[in-house]
Amino acid sequence: xxxxxxxxxxxxxxxxxxxxxxxxxxxxxxxxxxxxxxxxxxxxxxxxxxxxxxxxxxxxxxxxxxxxxxxxxxxxxxxxxxxxxxxxxxxxxxxxxxxxxxxxxxxxxxxxxxxxxxxxxxxxxxxxxxxxxxxxxxxxxxxxxxxxxxxxxxxxxxxxxxxxxxxxxxxxxxxxxxxxxxxxxxxxxxxxxxxxxxxxxxxxxxxxxxxxxxxxxxxxxxxxxxxxxxxxxxxxxxxxxxxxxxxxxxxxxxxxxxxxxxxxxxxxxxxxxxxxxxxxxxxxxxxxxxxxxxxxxxxxxxxxxxxxxxxxxxxxxxxxxxxxxxxxxxxxxxxxxxxxxxxxxxxxxxxxxxxxxxxxxxxxxxxxxxxxxxxxxxxxxxxxxxxxxxxxxxxxxxxxxxxxxxxxxxxxxxxxxxxxxxxxxxxxxxxxxxxxxxxxxxxxxxxxxxxxxxxxxxxxxxxxxxxxxxxxxxxxxxxxxxxxxxxxxxxxxxxxxxxxxxxxxxxxxxxxxxxxxxxxxxxxxxxxxxxxxxxxxxxxxxxxxxxxxxxxxxxxxxxxxxxxxxxxxxxxxxxxx
Amino acid sequence: xxxxxxxxxxxxxxxxxxxxxxxxxxxxxxxxxxxxxxxxxxxxxxxxxxxxxxxxxxxxxxxxxxxxxxxxxxxxxxxxxxxxxxxxxxxxxxxxxxxxxxxxxxxxxxxxxxxxxxxxxxxxxxxxxxxxxxxxxxxxxxxxxxxxxxxxxxxxxxxxxxxxxxxxxxxxxxxxxxxxxxxxxxxxxxxxxxxxxxxxxxxxxxxxxxxxxxxxxxxxxxxxxxxxxxxxxxxxxxxxxxxxxxxxxxxxxxxxxxxxxxxxxxxxxxxxxxxxxxxxxxxxxxxxxxxxxxxxxxxxxxxxxxxxxxxxxxxxxxxxxxxxxxxxxxxxxxxxxxxxxxxxxxxxxxxxxxxxxxxxxxxxxxxxxxxxxxxxxxxxxxxxxx
Numbered sequence: 001x002x003x004x005x006x007x008x009x010x011x012x013x014x015x016x017x018x019x020x021x022x023x024x025x026x027x028x029x030x031x032x033x034x035x036x037x038x039x040x041x042x043x044x045x046x047x048x049x050x051x052x053x054x055x056x057x058x059x060x061x062x063x064x065x066x067x068x069x070x071x072x073x074x075x076x077x078x079x080x081x082x083x084x085x086x087x088x089x090x091x092x093x094x095x096x097x098x099x100x101x102x103x104x105x106x107x108x109x110x111x112x113x114x115x116x117x118x119x120x121x122x123x124x125x126x127x128x129x130x131x132x133x134x135x136x137x138x139x140x141x142x143x144x145x146x147x148x149x150x151x152x153x154x155x156x157x158x159x160x161x162x163x164x165x166x167x168x169x170x171x172x173x174x175x176x177x178x179x180x181x182x183x184x185x186x187x188x189x190x191x192x193x194x195x196x197x198x199x200x201x202x203x204x205x206x207x208x209x210x211x212x213x214x215x216x217x218x219x220x221x222x223x224x225x226x227x228x229x230x231x232x233x234x235x236x237x238x239x240x241x242x243x244x245x246x247x248x249x250x251x252x253x254x255x256x257x258x259x260x261x262x263x264x265x266x267x268x269x270x271x272x273x274x275x276x277x278x279x280x281x282x283x284x285x286x287x288x289x290x291x292x293x294x295x296x297x298x299x300x301x302x303x304x305x306x307x308x309x310x311x312x313x314x315x316x317x318x319x320x321x322x323x324x325x326x327x328x329x330x331x332x333x334x335x336x337x338x339x340x341x342x343x344x345x346x347x348x349x350x351x352x353x354x355x356x357x358x359x360x361x362x363x364x365x366x367x368x369x370x371x372x373x374x375x376x377x378x379x380x381x382x383x384x385x386x387x388x389x390x391x392x393x394x395x396x397x398x399x400x401x402x403x404x405x406x407x408x409x410x411x412x413x414x415x416x417x418x419x420x421x422x423x424x425x426x427x428x429x430x431x432x433x434x435x436x437x438x439x440x441x442x443x444x445x446x447x448x449x450x451x452x453x454x455x456x457x458x459x460x461x462x463x464x465x466x467x468x469x470x471x472x473x474x475x476x477x478x479x480x481x482x483x484x485x486x487x488x489x490x491x492x493x494x495x496x497x498x499x500x501x502x503x504x505x506x507x508x509x510x511x512x513x514x515x516x517x518x519x520x521x522x523x524x525x526x527x528x529x530x531x532x533x534x535x536x537x538x539x540x541x542x543x544x545x546x547x548x549x550x551x552x553x554x555x556x557x558x559x560x561x562x563x564x565x566x567x568x569x570x571x572x573x574x575x576x577x
Numbered sequence: 578x579x580x581x582x583x584x585x586x587x588x589x590x591x592x593x594x595x596x597x598x599x600x601x602x603x604x605x606x607x608x609x610x611x612x613x614x615x616x617x618x619x620x621x622x623x624x625x626x627x628x629x630x631x632x633x634x635x636x637x638x639x640x641x642x643x644x645x646x647x648x649x650x651x652x653x654x655x656x657x658x659x660x661x662x663x664x665x666x667x668x669x670x671x672x673x674x675x676x677x678x679x680x681x682x683x684x685x686x687x688x689x690x691x692x693x694x695x696x697x698x699x700x701x702x703x704x705x706x707x708x709x710x711x712x713x714x715x716x717x718x719x720x721x722x723x724x725x726x727x728x729x730x731x732x733x734x735x736x737x738x739x740x741x742x743x744x745x746x747x748x749x750x751x752x753x754x755x756x757x758x759x760x761x762x763x764x765x766x767x768x769x770x771x772x773x774x775x776x777x778x779x780x781x782x783x784x785x786x787x788x789x790x791x792x793x794x795x796x797x798x799x800x801x802x803x804x805x806x807x808x809x810x811x812x813x814x815x816x817x818x819x820x821x822x823x824x825x826x827x828x829x830x831x832x833x834x835x836x837x838x839x840x841x842x843x844x845x846x847x848x849x850x851x852x853x854x855x856x857x858x859x860x861x862x863x864x865x866x867x868x869x870x871x872x873x874x875x876x877x878x879x880x881x882x883x884x885x886x887x888x889x890x891x892x893x894x895x896x897x898x899x900x901x902x903x904x905x906x907x908x909x910x911x912x913x914x915x916x917x918x919x920x921x922x923x924x925x926x927x928x929x930x931x932x933x934x935x936x937x938x939x940x941x942x943x944x945x946x947x948x949x950x951x952x953x954x955x956x957x958x959x960x961x962x963x
Contacts, residue, residue, distance in 0.1 A: 049700040086836045092653070116648055119667045120674070152705035185884055188844070189900065192882025192947035201950045202764065207756040212763050213844055213883075216837040217756075249702055257608030263700050264608065274689035281682030285675045292671010307844035308797060308815065308877060310885045312899045327882070327917060328901045334919030334948060341952040345917045346882060379702060411902060421902055422915055488603045542602040 050272045051252035051265035055142045060276060062135035064283040065128045066238060072125040073227065079115055081107040082177060082223035084216040093300050101179070101304030104219045108178040108299055124291030129171050131287065133319045136164050140361075144394055146381040148251045149365045150374070156244045159237050161361045166234050168319055173226040175297065175317055179219055182297075184305025185314050187218060196346035214307060254380045254492035256485050263379070313411060323354050325407030329428045357397075364393070371528045373499055385454070386493055388447030389532040395443035396436035403432045444535075451537035457482055458490050459540060459548035461556075468559050478559050479552060491539045499529035608697065616691045626691035633684030640677035647673055764949065767845040768792075768818050768834075769925060770940030771827055778828070789827050791936035793819040794850060794874065794927070802934045805869050808852040813889050815877065816848040818937070845945050847877035847885060848925060850935070851907055853894055861910035867926040869935060874925040875911050876945040879903055881918040883947045896922070919948060 033039045050056075083103035089096050091106070092113040111118035140160060143149050149157040172190075176183045191213045194205040210217025249263045258264050266272050302311060316324055326349030333344035368390060369375070384391040406413065407428045414421040461479035468476050481487075501522035540548065616623045647669035707715075728735050772792025777784055793802040797815040800822030808814065820827040821834045821842060834842060855871040867873070875896070877885050884900035894907045895914060903916030911922030923945045926938035944952055 047698070049698055084837065113653060113664075116651075116653055116666055117670050119664065120671045123667075124671075185900065188884060189882040195947050195949035196882075198950050202760040205949075206758060206760045207753065210757045212758075212760075212841045214837075214840050215757070248705060249700070256606045257699070259605065261702055263702060264697050266695070267698055270693050271689050271695070274685050274693060278682045278685030278689065281678045281685065283682075285677070285679030285682055287675075288671055288678055289675035292668055292675060305840075307840055308817070308847035308885050310887050310899055312888065314884070314900050324901075330917045332903075332913055332917055332919045339953045340950050341948045342950075343919060343948040345919050346948070377704060411899070425902070425916075484603070484606050485609065488606055491602050492605075540602055545602045 045246070046269045047267040048246070048272075049249070049263050049265045049267060051250055051258075051263060053253060055146070056250065057279065058135055058142050059139040060279055061283055062132055062139055063238065063242075064280045065132040065135060065287065066234065067280065068128040068284055068287050069125060069132060070231070072121045072128065073231075075121045076111065076125060077227060079107060079111045079118060080104070080177070080223075082220045084179065084219050096300060096303065099304060102219065104177060104179040105299070105304045108180070112300060120288070120291050122291075123294070123296060124287050126175070126296050127290040127294075128287050129174060130296075130318065131283075133164070133167050133171060136160070136167055137319075140164065141394065141398075144364065145384040145387075145391055146251070147378065147387060147390070148381055150378040151369070152248055152377050153244070153251075154365045154369075156241055156248070157365050158362050159241045159244070161358060163234065163237050163241065165358055166230055166237070170226060170230045170234065171317055171319060173222045173230065176222050177219060177226060178297075178299045179305050180299035181302040181305050181309060181311060182299070182314060184214070184307075185310055186316050186320075187214070187305075188307065193346055193350045196343040197351060198340075198342065198347075214305070249379070251379050251381050255489050258380070258492075260377070260379050315408065315412075318405075321408035322401050322404040323350055323408075325404040325410070325428075326350075326353055326432070328410055329407045329425050329432070331429070360397070368532075371499070371525055371532055372496075380492065382493065385447040385450040386536075388444045388451070388536055391447050392440045392444035396440040399439035400432055400436045403428060403435050407432070448535050448537065454490050455537050455540070458487055459545065460552050468562055470562055476555075476559060479556070481549065481552065491545075493539060495538050496533040496536055498533045499526050501526040608699070611696055614691065614695060617695075623692065626687065630684050630688045630692070633680045633687065637677045637680035637684065640673045640680065644670060644673035644677060760951075764946070764952075765944045767940055767945060768820055768842045769846055769937045771820055771829065772818070772937055773939070776828055787828070791928075791930055791938070792827065793930070794848065794935040794937065795819040795822055797847070803850070804933050805872060805929050805935055806933060808850070808872055810852050810854060810871065811891060812850075812852050814850040816850045816874070817843065818846050818848075821846075844883070845876075845878065849875050849877045849886065849889075849896065849907075851875075851889070851894065853908065857894065857908045859909045861924075864910060864924065864926070866928075867924060867938070869927045869929055872927060872935065873907060874927050874935075874937070875905070875907055876923040876925070876941060878946040879918060880913075880920040880922060880945075881916070881947065886922070 029038070081103045085103045086100055087103055087106050089099050089101055089106050089109060091097070091109050093109050096109065108122075111122055113119070143157065143160065172186070176187050191205050191209065194208065195201045197204060205213060208218065208221065209215035210221075250265075252258050252263055252265065266275075303309075315321065327346070330345045330349050333348070335342040335344065407425070410421055410424045410428065413419065414424055461481040464478045464480050466478040468478055470476065482490075501519075616626045647666065651664075651666035651669055653664055653666045706712075723729060769792050772789060774789050775786050776789060777786055779785075794816045795802050795818065797817050800817070800819065802819050803814065803816065820829055821839060824831055824834050832838070850872060851874075852870075852872045855868070858868055858871065858873065860867065877887075879886050879898040879900065881898065881901055881903045884898050886896050886898045886903075886905070888897040888899055889895075890897065896905045896907055897903070898916065898918070901917050903918030904914050905918070905922045906912045906914045907922075911924055913919070913921060923941045923943050925941055927935055928938050930936045
């Protein structure tokens with residue numbers, strides 16, 4: 001470590017004399033404080049600590065892309081006309097000149113071809129929407145796989161899940177607005193989904209479309225939802241999400257000096273503010289480059305919506321891909337009974353699967369808490385390998401998602417890879433069920449073997465790559481102990497205990513109320529607890545560690561001795577490390 | 578190296594915490610010492626970083642100016658296809674704006690990384706729950722408030738209030754009634770049924786009953802009626818009812834087939850016309866005379882979720898929906914041979930009129946398009962018989 005005398009002189013030891021602008025700023029601050037009491041409010045917040053890790057940036061991408069969506073969205077509202085009145089297009093894009101279309105489509109073309117920067121803003125808006133949802137999903141994975149959803153952050157997990165749902169709906173309402181052939185096909189499918197709802201389906205459709213499909217109401221109504229209702233909800237939930245983040249303080253990775261009781265990192269002012277603010281400009285800049293250089297959703301190529309036309313390879317935006325895939329591979333199940341129709345082929349993939357997926361996501365923290373019985377607050381993150389069952393559950397969900405998503409492109413896969421679409425579909429019907437199970441088993445065992453590897457390093461040191469031959473011809477690899485920092489970080493985790501249902505008395509020795517139901521629940525809980533923890537590797541006790549290290553030291557001395565006395569005297573010794 | 582004995586002693590001392598305190602085999606070595614960055618100790622490096630940051634801000638300013646220049650330089654409109662179909666304006670504006678923003682971002686982060694203080698600081702956490710004392714105060718206040726409101730002692734007020742408030746949900750629901758018309762039997766009929774109907778008109782002051790001509794099948798987009806002799810074997814034609822192009826012939830107003838009405842009619846009446854070897858057709862029960870010399874007509878609207886079906890397999894006469902790949906066999910009453918659709922494609926019974934044009938014998942005998950709750954399957958089978 002350097003002495004402070006070596007520090008660059010500009011870092012200064014003398015207090016700077018306030019300049020005139022500083023005095024003016026002080027006056028403004030006083031004025032504001034006398035009215036808003038900012039001094040107290042900001043006392044702790046200005047230097048609030050945020051821990052640093054690349055994975056904490058993923059949620060930030062979602063936040064900043066939402067800001068970009070608001071900015072570019074406001075620009076688009078200045079020019080977009082959400083009307084389904086039929087007009088004849090007479091703008092600059094000659095291939096469509098003279099074609100009848102809705103005002104919505106015509107004004108979208110106008111934004112694209114007659115407003116300078118309009119196409120850029122449209123494409124930035126669409127790119128930002130894609131990034132928004134992708135970033136939310138990856139952020140969700142980060143939070144789940146590191147255990148950041150645990151108490152006290154369960155409510156923020158639920159808010160996050162709702163944000164993902166709202167973001168998806170917001171995306172759908174948004175890309176439906178231009179009233180082009182592709183999005184119109186999506187709206188047509190949405191009409192089919194509504195009509196498949198039991199009892200109220202046709203009424204829902206007729207009320208939403210203002211009469212029979214397609215009517216002339218759907219675009220203005222989607223517009224109201226897209227620019228007012230859903231953004232309002234998103235904004236409110238994002239605010240709540242951020243406030244809770246500030247209140248709980250960010251989670252951190254375990255390491256020397258980082259405990260459950262503290263948070264170590266950089267202060268909000270200036271470092272974190274600069275990094276987060278700078279990152280906003282980077283996300284914004286990347287979005288602008290994408291919007292300027294990469295076309296997406298070229299509605300001018302699709303043309304206006306016509307219920308009798310469709311383009312081959314019609315697909316929704318990517319985040320709608322997985323329910324669309326389920327919709328493709330579902331067998332043709334329809335029940336006709338008592339004069340009514342139950343369309344399982346639509347209800348299962350669209351009306352049941354996505355809400356069920358959302359409920360599973362929301363339930364995950366509570367399910368885990370019930371099984372583990374862990375009611376403590378957690379602020380230190382866990383490595384995915386140290387929660388093998390949790391990680392495996394997410395691997396199963398990701399596999400289900402991925403296979404369903406692939407099913408949403410079964411026609412493209414068939415064409416590009418010269419396969420039979422029928423065979424792809426039959427395969428995926430089985431794979432969406434078996435795949436997640438296989439993924440669960442592989443991931444769980446994989447995590448456990450990684451845990452064993454960590455344990456190995458902890459107890460016997462790391463592999464140096466130096467092979468020593470003993471005088472009697474045997475080979476052994478020289479292991480050296482890992483650093484104290486690494487060893488501490490590896491052991492900075494909880495020991496887990498498998499819950500066992502001991503008769504009718506719980507841990508406190510009180511007879512369980514609720515009789516049989518509680519009994520069964522306990523049995524399930526103990527089975528799940530065993531599944532969750534039984535095979536995990538627990539960190540060694542101090543005695544075990546001491547003994548292992550003693551043993552390793554002994555082995556090392558033997559090897560050193562062999563190196564010193566044996567034929568190969570050039571191997572590294574302790575001094576090299 | 579860790580002294581394991583000390584650690585185990587520590588554990589023994591803190592063992593009273595039970596499960597709550599993780600037993601650490603290794604004591605926390607504490608935060609590693611801060612290390613100075615090159616820019617902290619070398620004034621030259623510090624100056625260089627300062628210049629780098631300022632230069633990045635400068636580059637951003639240049640890009641912003643170029644953005645404004647590009648805005649006024651590049652015309653759009655007729656030049657929309659320059660540069661990969663994006664137009665020079667969009668590309669230039671996107672590139673300059675993107676770089677202007679990126680340079681600011683990189684500059685600020687460089688500033689933070691190289692020049693701002695990089696001491697990690699420690700803040701203590703507090704449990705999310707409020708202190709016991711605050712909780713007690715709040716609960717007491719709540720209790721006093723409820724007591725003063727006397728809501729518990731006056732169930733009459735409480736219940737009448739809850740009833741009144743609950744009833745207010747009703748206007749919220751009722752107000753939605755005018756969002757749209759009721760479905761009625763609209764989903765069961767298409768505009769094909771307008772052909773061959775009897776209407777009453779007034780001619781020379783007398784009320785007479787006139788039979789509207791049967792609905793001709795017309796080519797999509799251009800609207801010319803189709804002669805049965807026009808089609809070769811293997812031909813596939815996208816078709817619409819002629820009334821959409823010539824409403825007066827069917828005693829309808831232009832307004833009935835324009836704008837939103839046109840879209841509604843097309844979403845149900847669109848047709849696929851296909852001519853095959855008459856011997857290939859396996860007519861369903863009651864459908865023996867629904868084709869004209871091997872020309873069959875099926876609804877173009879998929880029975881799954883309503884996409885228009887457009888992909889034809891010429892040799893097998895299978896029709897594939899591009900949205901979810903439901904496949905229908907047009908030789909066999911539109912039976913589903915693959916995919917998620919639950920019902921066959923509705924078939925339109927065809928015949929020819931006096932001039933040899935293809936006309937519909939009647940409307941579809943079952944609802945077209947996606948399934949819905951009220952759809953009565955029993956009625957379809959009945960309809961097949963008549």
